[in-house]
Amino acid sequence: MHDISKMRAALLRWYDEQGRSLPWRVRPEDRAKGIIADPYAVWLSEVMSQQTTLVHAAPYWEKFLAAFPSVTDLANAERELVLSMWAGLGYYARARNLHKCAGVVRDDHGGVFPVDEKTLLGLPGIGPYTAATIAAICADEATNIVDGNVERVISRIFAYEVPLPKGRKGLRELAGTLVREDRPGDYGQALMDLGAGLCSRTSPQCGLCPWSQWCKAHACGEETLYPKKDKKKKTPIRRGYAYVLMCGNKILAEQRPDAGLLGGMLGVPTSPWGERPKDHSAAPLQRNWEKAGEIKHVFTHFELDLEVFMAQVEEMKEGIWVEDISGLPTVFRKVVECAHKKTGPAGPV
Ligand code: SF4
Structure with a gap:
């Protein structure tokens, strides 16, 4: 009572x-x-x-x-x-x-x-x-x-x-x-x-x-x-590629579309997230992509597994180039840090 x-x-x-x-x-x-x-x-x-x-x-x-x-x-x-x-x-x-x-x-x-x-x-x-x-x-x-x-x-x-x-x-x-x-x-x-x-x-x-x-x-x-909970469904895994294009200390970023996950935020270019794509058609125009590693990130409804690729260019053509990555969502900071681990923050030597 x-x-x-x-x-x-x-x-x-x-x-x-x-x-x-x-x-x-x-x-x-x-x-x-x-x-x-x-x-x-x-x-x-x-x-x-x-x-x-x-x-x-x-x-x-x-x-x-x-x-x-x-x-x-x-x-x-x-x-x-x-x-x-x-x-x-x-x-x-x-x-x-x-x-x-x-x-x-x-x-x-x-x-x-x-x-x-x-x-x-x-x-x-x-x-x-x-x-x-x-x-x-x-x-x-x-x-x-x-x-x-x-x-x-x-x-x-x-x-x-x-x-x-x-x-x-x-x-x-x-x-x-x-x-x-x-x-x-x-x-x-x-x-x-x-x-x-x-x-x-x-x-x-x-x-x-x-x-x-x-x-x-x-x-x-x-x-x-308590509280009693329905049995949890297995978290689905989505996969994709992320591309870190470096020019000195800067990386190429892009603004994500408003509608959708991380909408309106800056991120690095990626392939769609789902099945791992068969090719790298989502990469920015740049050859010689080198694999830097993989990162995982857990969102509310799925886990994301990204293979990170990196490359460097001599000059910054069009696009948004950022040096300070503190304004990027955590998943993209992980991606950039993965590339930096391979090269050091100043880009490949
Ligand atoms: S409300 Fe929570 S902390 Fe308080 S007696 Fe019940 S189970 Fe224990």
Whole structure:
């Protein structure tokens, strides 16, 4: 039996004492003084930290806020600059949507970031989780915040048997039964902290958990059986060739089409990714390609296996030539590093 008021009180008490301090977070003691979180900063943090760790996302958040202190600054920035600053965070559709969303906030909301869930849901790239989070944290709206970590906690508390992804809707409804008007922002953040910390995927620390007495999975000693998941399909492998054309310290890059994977980002020329092509017709016009090695990269839905070829030219004809590869997505940085390993960064000698 779940006593919701007691559960909430226990979680909030734990959060007051042990919740994480994050650069974009306003702690309860400061909230009590009337300080409210900046929705622009919270939005950036949420978009950046999806699918990656906070430790990895935090430097990007700082870099973005320093370069674009307001949402209007972000909207006014060149999209290419935003995409190159995003490089390394993956999921590049997010960066494109980030820039698009900033433009809508500038043009349709006078540069003031909305904080109510309904309006937020109408913005590009903002889904139910991000809208609920911003509304709860920045406006104390009693929303239902459910991310992967919260799903894990709720599935364990209720020993929820329907496997994911089918069970997602039911888990959301169960999480909704715990939502109340009392300190919604702190409650949401407390729940996220619990999921990200104590209630970890493989080794939950139930002895320290404020909800252990209500947790059905813990009562049965079956914590790690939840959330139940459908059997994973084998990750498909795609193969292709990548071409690193060097001129001194520079390499030939090309902008990828907007639609599709890594859309709008700079990369090196490649063959299509699928079956390994029978020839090198996708290579830039250049003979004497030399094999540098192979790299692997894992995307959400497939693994990519690229054979890397390299060549050098004396002069840079047309095209985009880059020296600093930090603005390239990780997969292309791996490709270029593979070529550099063979030749040294200054090109073949
Ligand atoms: S008791 Fe254990 S399994 Fe249950 S919510 Fe707490 S940490 Fe997770």
